[in-house]
Amino acid sequence: xxxxxxxxxxxxxxxxxxxxxxxxxxxxxxxxxxxxxxxxxxxxxxxxxxxxxxxxxxxxxxxxxxxxxxxxxxxxxxxxxxxxxxxxxxxxxxxxxxxxxxxxxxxxxxxxxxxxxxxxxxxxxxxxxxxxxxxxxxxxxxxxxxxxxxxxxxxxxxxxxxxxxxxxxxxxxxxxxxxxxxxxxxxxxxxxxxxxxxxxxxxxxxxxxxxxxx
Numbered sequence: 422x423x424x425x426x427x428x429x430x431x432x433x434x435x436x437x438x439x440x441x442x443x444x445x446x447x448x449x450x451x452x453x454x455x456x457x458x459x460x461x462x463x464x465x466x467x468x469x470x471x472x473x474x475x476x477x478x479x480x481x482x483x484x485x486x487x488x489x490x491x492x493x494x495x496x497x498x499x500x501x502x503x504x505x506x507x508x509x510x511x512x513x514x515x516x517x518x519x520x521x522x523x524x525x526x527x528x529x530x531x532x533x534x535x536x537x538x539x540x541x542x543x544x545x546x547x548x549x550x551x552x553x554x555x556x557x558x559x560x561x562x563x564x565x566x567x568x569x570x571x572x573x574x575x576x577x578x579x580x581x582x583x584x585x586x587x588x589x590x591x592x593x594x595x596x597x598x599x600x601x602x603x604x605x606x607x608x609x610x611x612x613x614x615x616x617x618x619x620x621x622x623x624x625x626x627x628x629x630x631x632x633x634x635x
Contacts (some may be wrong), residue, residue: 427453427467433619434471437479437508444507444534449475451530452498459526461498472620474500477586478561480615480624482508484584489556490515492576494546495563497523501586503530505559506539516541517549546572554578561586566598566627574605579633583607587625595627606632 430446438445453470456462466474478501485491485505489512493502496516506514516531516539518524524543531539542549553576563569569585577583587594591612595602602610610629617623 428469428471431471431476431620434476434479437476437482441507441510444536445475445479445504448499448503448507448530448534451533456498459522461523461526469621473622474498475504476616476620477501477622477624478504479508481505481559481584481586481626484613484626484628485509485512486556486582487511489513490553492517492546492549492553492555492558492573494549494558494560494569494573494576496527496541497562499527499530501559501561503527503534503536503539506531506536507534510536510538512538514539515549515552515555517544517546517552519543519545546576550575555581557582557584559584559586562588566591566594567601570598570601570605570607574631577631579631581631583627583629583631585627587612587627589625591625591627602629608632 435442453467457464482505491512492515494517496502496518502514502516516527524541527541555576558573558576595610607629610627613626615624
Protein backbone atom coordinates (compact mmCIF):
# COMPACT_ATOMS: atom_id res chain seq x y z
CA UNK A 422 0.00 0.00 0.00
CA UNK A 423 1.28 3.47 -0.83
CA UNK A 424 0.86 5.61 2.24
CA UNK A 425 0.61 8.70 0.03
CA UNK A 426 -2.90 7.69 -1.04
CA UNK A 427 -4.24 7.67 2.52
CA UNK A 428 -6.22 10.76 3.49
CA UNK A 429 -4.44 12.86 6.13
CA UNK A 430 -6.24 13.12 9.45
CA UNK A 431 -8.58 16.15 9.40
CA UNK A 432 -8.07 18.68 12.18
CA UNK A 433 -11.63 18.13 13.47
CA UNK A 434 -10.89 14.49 14.35
CA UNK A 435 -9.07 15.26 17.59
CA UNK A 436 -12.02 17.31 18.81
CA UNK A 437 -14.49 14.53 18.05
CA UNK A 438 -12.50 11.77 19.74
CA UNK A 439 -10.85 13.81 22.49
CA UNK A 440 -8.56 11.65 24.64
CA UNK A 441 -9.47 8.64 22.49
CA UNK A 442 -7.89 10.08 19.33
CA UNK A 443 -4.89 7.74 19.44
CA UNK A 444 -7.22 4.73 19.42
CA UNK A 445 -9.10 6.19 16.46
CA UNK A 446 -5.80 6.77 14.65
CA UNK A 447 -4.77 3.18 15.25
CA UNK A 448 -8.07 1.92 13.83
CA UNK A 449 -7.81 4.19 10.79
CA UNK A 450 -4.24 3.07 10.11
CA UNK A 451 -5.15 -0.61 10.33
CA UNK A 452 -8.23 -0.20 8.13
CA UNK A 453 -6.17 1.66 5.53
CA UNK A 454 -3.45 -0.97 5.73
CA UNK A 455 -5.46 -4.16 5.22
CA UNK A 456 -9.10 -3.11 4.73
CA UNK A 457 -9.07 -3.48 0.96
CA UNK A 458 -7.32 -6.85 1.14
CA UNK A 459 -10.05 -8.11 3.50
CA UNK A 460 -12.84 -6.73 1.33
CA UNK A 461 -13.90 -4.21 3.97
CA UNK A 462 -13.34 -1.07 1.91
CA UNK A 463 -13.03 -0.36 -1.81
CA UNK A 464 -9.78 0.63 -3.56
CA UNK A 465 -10.54 4.38 -3.55
CA UNK A 466 -11.73 4.59 0.06
CA UNK A 467 -8.29 5.19 1.59
CA UNK A 468 -8.31 8.61 -0.05
CA UNK A 469 -11.39 9.60 1.99
CA UNK A 470 -11.17 7.19 4.90
CA UNK A 471 -11.40 9.86 7.58
CA UNK A 472 -13.85 12.34 6.06
CA UNK A 473 -16.23 9.90 4.37
CA UNK A 474 -16.17 7.02 6.82
CA UNK A 475 -14.63 7.51 10.27
CA UNK A 476 -15.83 11.06 10.91
CA UNK A 477 -19.17 10.21 9.26
CA UNK A 478 -19.68 7.73 12.08
CA UNK A 479 -18.06 9.77 14.86
CA UNK A 480 -20.60 12.58 14.43
CA UNK A 481 -23.24 10.14 15.76
CA UNK A 482 -21.41 9.38 19.01
CA UNK A 483 -22.99 12.24 21.05
CA UNK A 484 -26.44 10.78 20.35
CA UNK A 485 -25.75 7.53 22.18
CA UNK A 486 -27.31 7.41 25.63
CA UNK A 487 -24.92 7.17 28.55
CA UNK A 488 -24.61 3.58 29.79
CA UNK A 489 -26.82 2.28 26.97
CA UNK A 490 -26.72 -1.13 25.32
CA UNK A 491 -26.50 -0.41 21.60
CA UNK A 492 -26.84 -2.92 18.77
CA UNK A 493 -25.00 -2.10 15.55
CA UNK A 494 -26.57 -4.09 12.72
CA UNK A 495 -24.44 -5.11 9.75
CA UNK A 496 -21.22 -3.84 11.33
CA UNK A 497 -18.97 -4.83 8.44
CA UNK A 498 -15.67 -2.95 8.77
CA UNK A 499 -16.76 -1.51 12.12
CA UNK A 500 -18.50 1.51 10.64
CA UNK A 501 -20.13 2.75 12.78
CA UNK A 502 -19.80 0.11 15.54
CA UNK A 503 -16.08 0.22 16.30
CA UNK A 504 -15.90 3.99 15.76
CA UNK A 505 -18.71 4.53 18.26
CA UNK A 506 -17.11 2.14 20.74
CA UNK A 507 -13.88 4.13 20.50
CA UNK A 508 -15.61 7.48 20.96
CA UNK A 509 -17.98 6.31 23.71
CA UNK A 510 -16.29 3.90 26.14
CA UNK A 511 -19.26 4.41 28.49
CA UNK A 512 -21.61 2.64 26.05
CA UNK A 513 -21.86 -1.10 25.44
CA UNK A 514 -21.77 -1.93 21.72
CA UNK A 515 -23.00 -5.28 20.40
CA UNK A 516 -21.81 -5.63 16.81
CA UNK A 517 -24.13 -7.86 14.78
CA UNK A 518 -22.59 -9.16 11.55
CA UNK A 519 -23.44 -12.39 9.65
CA UNK A 520 -20.23 -12.80 7.61
CA UNK A 521 -17.50 -14.85 9.30
CA UNK A 522 -14.55 -12.95 7.81
CA UNK A 523 -15.97 -9.67 9.01
CA UNK A 524 -16.74 -10.95 12.50
CA UNK A 525 -13.14 -12.15 12.76
CA UNK A 526 -11.93 -8.67 11.80
CA UNK A 527 -14.26 -7.03 14.32
CA UNK A 528 -13.16 -9.32 17.16
CA UNK A 529 -9.48 -8.93 16.32
CA UNK A 530 -9.74 -5.14 16.12
CA UNK A 531 -11.76 -4.84 19.33
CA UNK A 532 -9.10 -6.89 21.13
CA UNK A 533 -6.16 -5.08 19.51
CA UNK A 534 -7.62 -1.67 20.35
CA UNK A 535 -8.50 -2.71 23.90
CA UNK A 536 -12.22 -2.05 23.46
CA UNK A 537 -13.75 -3.74 26.49
CA UNK A 538 -17.18 -2.31 25.65
CA UNK A 539 -17.55 -4.39 22.46
CA UNK A 540 -19.21 -7.78 21.92
CA UNK A 541 -19.25 -9.27 18.42
CA UNK A 542 -22.18 -11.49 17.49
CA UNK A 543 -22.14 -13.49 14.27
CA UNK A 544 -25.81 -13.37 13.29
CA UNK A 545 -28.41 -11.60 11.23
CA UNK A 546 -30.55 -9.02 12.97
CA UNK A 547 -33.52 -11.36 13.21
CA UNK A 548 -31.30 -13.99 14.87
CA UNK A 549 -30.03 -11.58 17.52
CA UNK A 550 -33.30 -10.88 19.34
CA UNK A 551 -32.32 -13.02 22.33
CA UNK A 552 -29.27 -10.81 22.89
CA UNK A 553 -31.60 -7.85 23.51
CA UNK A 554 -33.53 -5.87 24.27
CA UNK A 555 -31.36 -2.89 23.39
CA UNK A 556 -31.72 0.78 24.22
CA UNK A 557 -30.65 1.90 20.75
CA UNK A 558 -29.85 0.35 17.41
CA UNK A 559 -27.55 1.75 14.73
CA UNK A 560 -26.90 0.83 11.10
CA UNK A 561 -25.01 2.34 8.17
CA UNK A 562 -25.45 1.45 4.51
CA UNK A 563 -27.46 -1.69 5.30
CA UNK A 564 -30.94 -1.48 3.74
CA UNK A 565 -33.68 0.99 2.88
CA UNK A 566 -35.88 2.07 5.80
CA UNK A 567 -38.87 0.03 4.64
CA UNK A 568 -36.71 -3.08 5.24
CA UNK A 569 -34.48 -1.81 8.01
CA UNK A 570 -37.26 -0.67 10.35
CA UNK A 571 -39.07 -4.04 10.62
CA UNK A 572 -35.73 -5.87 10.68
CA UNK A 573 -34.42 -3.95 13.70
CA UNK A 574 -37.61 -3.19 15.64
CA UNK A 575 -37.61 -6.55 17.53
CA UNK A 576 -34.21 -5.65 18.97
CA UNK A 577 -35.53 -2.57 20.79
CA UNK A 578 -37.32 -2.15 24.07
CA UNK A 579 -40.19 0.32 24.45
CA UNK A 580 -38.67 3.77 24.38
CA UNK A 581 -35.74 2.41 22.36
CA UNK A 582 -34.29 4.48 19.56
CA UNK A 583 -33.27 3.89 15.96
CA UNK A 584 -30.20 5.82 14.79
CA UNK A 585 -29.50 5.09 11.14
CA UNK A 586 -26.83 6.75 9.01
CA UNK A 587 -28.45 7.35 5.65
CA UNK A 588 -27.64 8.85 2.26
CA UNK A 589 -29.13 11.70 0.26
CA UNK A 590 -32.34 9.69 -0.39
CA UNK A 591 -33.33 9.57 3.28
CA UNK A 592 -36.44 11.75 2.83
CA UNK A 593 -37.66 9.48 0.02
CA UNK A 594 -37.00 6.44 2.21
CA UNK A 595 -39.05 8.01 4.99
CA UNK A 596 -41.95 8.58 2.59
CA UNK A 597 -41.72 4.99 1.34
CA UNK A 598 -41.68 3.47 4.85
CA UNK A 599 -44.87 4.94 6.36
CA UNK A 600 -46.53 1.53 6.72
CA UNK A 601 -43.49 -0.08 8.33
CA UNK A 602 -42.89 2.82 10.72
CA UNK A 603 -46.53 2.79 11.82
CA UNK A 604 -46.42 -0.97 12.43
CA UNK A 605 -43.26 -0.52 14.48
CA UNK A 606 -44.95 2.17 16.62
CA UNK A 607 -42.26 4.73 15.85
CA UNK A 608 -42.45 8.40 16.65
CA UNK A 609 -42.32 10.86 13.80
CA UNK A 610 -38.72 10.66 12.60
CA UNK A 611 -36.27 13.51 12.40
CA UNK A 612 -33.30 13.79 10.09
CA UNK A 613 -30.27 15.48 11.58
CA UNK A 614 -27.58 16.89 9.28
CA UNK A 615 -24.24 16.53 11.06
CA UNK A 616 -20.84 17.83 10.06
CA UNK A 617 -22.11 20.24 7.43
CA UNK A 618 -19.33 22.57 6.36
CA UNK A 619 -16.78 20.42 8.20
CA UNK A 620 -16.56 17.41 5.87
CA UNK A 621 -17.32 17.26 2.11
CA UNK A 622 -20.42 15.12 2.63
CA UNK A 623 -22.35 15.59 5.90
CA UNK A 624 -23.84 12.76 7.91
CA UNK A 625 -27.60 12.32 7.62
CA UNK A 626 -28.92 10.70 10.77
CA UNK A 627 -32.42 9.18 10.82
CA UNK A 628 -33.69 9.23 14.40
CA UNK A 629 -36.95 7.78 15.71
CA UNK A 630 -38.17 6.32 19.00
CA UNK A 631 -40.39 3.32 19.76
CA UNK A 632 -43.48 4.79 21.38
CA UNK A 633 -44.55 3.02 24.56
CA UNK A 634 -48.03 1.52 24.51
CA UNK A 635 -50.55 3.60 26.44
